[in-house]
Amino acid sequence: MGTRTDAAEAAVVAARTDLGDEVDRLEAAGRAAVDIPSKVKANPAKAAGVAAGGAFLALGGPKRLFRRARRAVTGKDEDLPSELLPKEVEKTLRKLGSDGKAVRGTLEREFAKYLDDRQKERKKEGVIAAVTGLAITALRPIAMRSGRQIAERMLDPNQPAFDEQLRRIRERRRGGKPGAPGDAGL
Structure with missing residues (x-):
């Protein structure tokens, strides 16, 4: 025992x-x-690179780059109209006449014509948006992996x-x- x-x-x-x-x-x-001080002293260039990469991620750099790439492919978004107010809409409707049925018919015809004219552009915009979405979907994992690697290097x-x-x-x-x-x- x-x-x-x-x-x-x-x-x-x-x-x-x-x-x-x-x-x-x-x-x-x-x-x-x-x-951190000994890491910076041992490898100042690497430390500066890690700090710059961390700042890039913290300040939303990948998101900004994706936005710029999308704008470069699809073009700049149009500004919102600053002058289209209800008073102006009413003025325009009054100019069309006082007969409600005639005004309604004119609006419907003009809108249908507008939709037909814009159909080709909408299809093209849809393709561009799909390509941009695929590019962003493909690049996001790369950006996430890079961010993880930067964090690991900072703590290694x-x-x-x-x-x-x-x-x-x-x-x-x-x-x-x-x-x-x-x-x-x-």
Whole structure:
């Protein structure tokens, strides 16, 4: 019975040691991941690129690019009419005459003629809108993947910084000082 107890105690001690090592590695990874100044010092160009990419995403850059591409393909949207007010509509209707049936007939004929004239343009606009929609649908996953990669690069601990943090943590543990480390700011 004593042998099994000794074996169990040894297993617990080994598990506790492994847990301590894993906690140290986790803490080192966390510290290295958020140690932005050392990342900037080690790779200033990469840090500037990651910051620029993050700013591009945060400021809605992909959405703006998609809008510009759509405008380049379909053309600029027409401005809304600023002068078409109910008073002007009434004036125009009065000019058509006072006979309600005749005015209604004129409006119906003119509208039907307008729809026939615009049918070809509407079909063309529909094709352009469909192509633009397909392009946006195809490019969106690429933009999402790029954003994810930028975020991963921002949070990825580089090996030298990770090793340095792990060394500091292990030194602190060997020193036996309880509580937060001196550089934690607590």
